[in-house]
Amino acid sequence: MITLSALALLFVLAIHQQVERLHDQLSERVTLQIFEADPVARDSQERAVENILRQIPSIKQIHPVHQSELSLLVEPWLEPSLKKDITLPAMIDFTVSPKVDRLRLVNIIHQIAPSAMIDDYGSSGVALLSFLRILICFTGGVIFLIESATLFIIVLAVRILVKSCQDKIELLSLLGAEQRYIARLLCYKIGIILLKGASIGCILAMTIFGSFGYLSAYLNSPALHYPYINFLSVFILAFFVVVTIIIDIVVTHIIVSGMIGKE
Incomplete structure (x- = not known):
């Protein structure tokens, strides 16, 4: 799920770069024809x-x-x-x-x-730029749905994990461990799993995205210009993943604390 959301985010950044590039080119270029x-x-x-x-x-x-x-x-x-x-x-x-x-x-x-006819590409390219902006919004909605599904899966997985570890939780309670300590211990283990999964997902997404950029380099067409991963894209992707992990850990802590408290 992290791979899908990260890959969608990279495509959003790529489309945004394409929109900015086309806007700069089309807004300034004019062609004059004299018939x-x-x-x-x-x-x-x-x-x-x-x-x-x-x-x-x-x-x-x-x-x-x-x-x-x-x-x-x-x-x-x-x-x-x-x-x-x-x-x-x-x-x-x-x-x-x-x-x-x-x-x-x-x-x-x-x-x-x-008899001159003037082609103002800034006006004629408005429809294309509007379509690309709509595509960015649509992809953003897809990212939101993927993240919502990811959070829902984590909630189910945490509940199943807590129920499967019921014997260990009872043993730690008999040994004098507080509920907050048990909850933090489970959250730590789940956080490590989330961090490993997010790292693998980001590497896989960047590899797939980079392979598309590598293949598009052989298409000598300005219309199919495909931006490579730059520092800003890596920073935004890392920030996105960190925020996702923090939200998942907070939700996990709330669920674990609630379930252990009921026990």
Whole structure:
């Protein structure tokens, strides 16, 4: 159960890192396309727009895409006979700072190139980022259910353990041991078992998660970027496991004390 919850937590952290990375990339990237049938007018508008963009301080990393690059991109979908009859649009990729006035920028570009179409990835990627955030919440709910099931199993296991050790508890009571001492002794033994199980579960979860990261490294795709385990992930996972063990030990102590007190 610790392995499942730890693995789910690592996936939540990985999805969160992916959301932050995509948000940084999509919120700043803009693509401009100029659709003009006349190649001379198209190139003229492209140069004018590029000059205007370079004069705006909030715009950086301006990259005009050459016609040869566009031809290579559309070549698999066009027949050689049609390639000469099609006028490809002019394309400019650039990044903007978060403080830029996007509406004013669009108006400036349309004054120079009325046929320009602007793809703002920050707006188009909202649906994807929302889906990933919903996935994070769903996985968090799964972690909560796993932890609840783990706590329920521990409660049953502790009750069975106390009943199976009834003879030893009675013998310790006859020897003069107090109920608090007996309860602490049982809690100590159960805590050691929980600590061993949690350690093995964390190592197994990190191994499985790391193997996914190792395999994803062979997929040369930015969309399938898979973050490796870093220091923050290890710290959050360790904190999560420690809190889980403390809660389980406290619940165990309450159950054991109640059952021994009744005896």
